[in-house]
Amino acid sequence: MVTDADAAMDEFLVLALAAGLGLALVAAPFGCFVVWRRMAYFGDTLAHAALLGVVVGVAGGIDVTLGVAAVCLAVAALLASVRQGRSLASDTVLGIVAHGALAMGLVALALMETVQVNLMGWLFGDILAVGWGDVAMIWLGGGVMVGLLAMVWRPLVAMTVDEDLARVEGHAVARARLVLMLLVALVVAAAMKIVGILLVTSLLVIPAAAARRFARTPEQMAVAAAVAGAMAVGGGLWGSWRFDTPSGPSIVVAAVALFALSQAMPGRR
Amino acid sequence: MALVALHEVSLAYGDQPVLVDVSLAVERGRILTVVGPNGAGKSSLLKVALGLVPADRGRVERGAAVVGYVPQRLTVERTLPLSVRRFLDMAVPGRVSPAALEAVLDRVRAGHVLARQVADLSGGELQRVMMARALLRRPDLLVLDEPVGGVDMVGQAELYDLIAGVAREQGAGVLMVSHDLHVVMAATDEVMCLNRHVCCAGHPESVSRHPEYLALFGPRVAESLAVYTHDHDHVHLADGTVDGHGHGRGCRHG
Numbered sequence: 436m437v438t439d440a441d442a443a444m445d446e447f448l449v450l451a452l453a454a455g456l457g458l459a460l461v462a463a464p465f466g467c468f469v470v471w472r473r474m475a476y477f478g479d480t481l482a483h484a485a486l487l488g489v490v491v492g493v494a495g496g497i498d499v500t501l502g503v504a505a506v507c508l509a510v511a512a513l514l515a516s517v518r519q520g521r522s523l524a525s526d527t528v529l530g531i532v533a534h535g536a537l538a539m540g541l542v543a544l545a546l547m548e549t550v551q552v553n554l555m556g557w558l559f560g561d562i563l564a565v566g567w568g569d570v571a572m573i574w575l576g577g578g579v580m581v582g583l584l585a586m587v588w589r590p591l592v593a594m595t596v597d598e599d600l601a602r603v604e605g606h607a608v609a610r611a612r613l614v615l616m617l618l619v620a621l622v623v624a625a626a627m628k629i630v631g632i633l634l635v636t637s638l639l640v641i642p643a644a645a646a647r648r649f650a651r652t653p654e655q656m657a658v659a660a661a662v663a664g665a666m667a668v669g670g671g672l673w674g675s676w677r678f679d680t681p682s683g684p685s686i687v688v689a690a691v692a693l694f695a696l697s698q699a700m701p702g703r704r
Numbered sequence: 705m706a707l708v709a710l711h712e713v714s715l716a717y718g719d720q721p722v723l724v725d726v727s728l729a730v731e732r733g734r735i736l737t738v739v740g741p742n743g744a745g746k747s748s749l750l751k752v753a754l755g756l757v758p759a760d761r762g763r764v765e766r767g768a769a770v771v772g773y774v775p776q777r778l779t780v781e782r783t784l785p786l787s788v789r790r791f792l793d794m795a796v797p798g799r800v801s802p803a804a805l806e807a808v809l810d811r812v813r814a815g816h817v818l819a820r821q822v823a824d825l826s827g828g829e830l831q832r833v834m835m836a837r838a839l840l841r842r843p844d845l846l847v848l849d850e851p852v853g854g855v856d857m858v859g860q861a862e863l864y865d866l867i868a869g870v871a872r873e874q875g876a877g878v879l880m881v882s883h884d885l886h887v888v889m890a891a892t893d894e895v896m897c898l899n900r901h902v903c904c905a906g907h908p909e910s911v912s913r914h915p916e917y918l919a920l921f922g923p924r925v926a927e928s929l930a931v932y933t934h935d936h937d938h939v940h941l942a943d944g945t946v947d948g949h950g951h952g953r954g955c956r957h958g
Binding site: 470471473589592593595596597599600602603604644647650651652653655656 | 754755756771778780781783784786787790791794795821822841847
């Protein structure tokens with residue numbers, strides 16, 4: 436006999452699985468570029484700034500995810516323009532923006548006395564709180580984002596090999612870089628609700644890193660990263676349900692376990 | 705119109721001058737080699753010519769439709785899975801036929817590396833593959849930044865022969881930076897001696913006797929070069945006879 440509680444639990448899990456798998460598929464190709472182009476700290480910076488987005492969303496009375504996306508896009512555009520200057524090392528700039536934005540977000544949250552925000556939920560994610568709207572947004576929006584990435588895939592791979600060479604060969608390098616940075620910002624915004632601010636980058640980096648040993652072309656690595664990401668989501672949610680652990684960290688633990696396993700397995704070299 | 709021409713170009717990084725009033729022109733079928741000590745601005749000159757770095761002053765004109773570029777160094781991240789096949793295929797829009805890939809690798813004597821990962825190549829192999837990639841584009845203009853770095857002695861001579869062949873037979877212009885003074889003097893149409901400004905430029909032999917050139921490279925290097933260029937202003941035919949010996953200004957016999 437199926438009780439109401441069982442049915443609700445089932446729907447929670449189906450929602451969580453649908454959202455998590457969609458995110459894993461979308462994040463995979465972007466995660467590859469994050470690994471290839473050493474953008475892990477860039478992803479972290481966007482994630483830290485995302486808390487400011489939560490504040491903007493709550494204070495502005497708009498959808499929180501919308502606020503996060505807006506702030507992530509703004510920060511990515513800011514970083515893209517700063518990169519041209521080069522008077523400071525890029526990781527120094529990222530350090531200033533990342534922690535400045537996180538601190539500002541925390542201070543602003545404390546000042547908003549009237550609004551209660553579940554800080555733990557934003558820091559570590561709450562995949563069991565996603566609704567069908569979120570799932571639809573991840574699959575549809577994510578599909579559009581992967582489509583846009585495919586359009587600049589060729590110049591992006593070329594400039595990952597060598598930026599000067601790509602420019603000489605006529606690729607629109609600056610445009611491709613900006614598109615990648617903005618799309619990664621959107622991926623971070625979408626992933627935040629599921630794994631949280633502190634763990635967002637792991638969903639980009641770890642599946643791609645686990646996929647590296649099994650790929651001989653950039654595209655193979657993106658596909659393998661999608662498989663690894665999906666396995667991490669599935670395994671993490673199962674563990675979360677089985678052992679009653681928080682879902683976001685459980686997914687990341689599963690991803691790390693997969694990475695360790697991939698290092699122990701014979702690769703294609 | 706020249707394939708690439710610089711008119712009194714100046715460039716500075718901060719308040720450090722890198723290029724001062726440099727002019728040059730590369731014509732179809734001609735090889736211009738830039739020599740000079742470390743920090744003379746040779747690579748920067750190529751980047752300005754390619755349009756990768758904007759000049760602070762002066763004019764850059766590029767008439768070449770297709771440019772092949774071999775940078776001084778290429779570092780492919782080990783995290784990026786990339787075969788030589790794919791690396792070559794990226795050089796031109798669309799797909800390159802396997803036969804064309806084999807053929808171009810044969811030209812640079814690297815026929816065995818097609819299935820290897822770029823990150824696993826040795827320095828000399830990578831240099832040859834980069835040259836193959838530039839040739840695959842069927843360039844009007846080849847821009848080469850020390851194209852034989854890391855290549856063994858025999859391979860160096862072969863690659864310079866190949867470069868000369870591309871200029872002579874395909875009519876491409878070549879703008880090249882090189883440290884191999886001996887080979888440069890023998891295989892180039894024009895030499896420019898650069899030390900932020902143009903010390904001297906012209907026919908290899910006249911440059912090798914120029915006082916500024918001697919001051920830059922020292923009399924020992926310069927002397928060995930003078931002998932070398934004298935020995936090689938003629939062509940040895942396959943039967944051992946000598947052909948095309950023009951008595952140039954540096955010729956001290958006959």
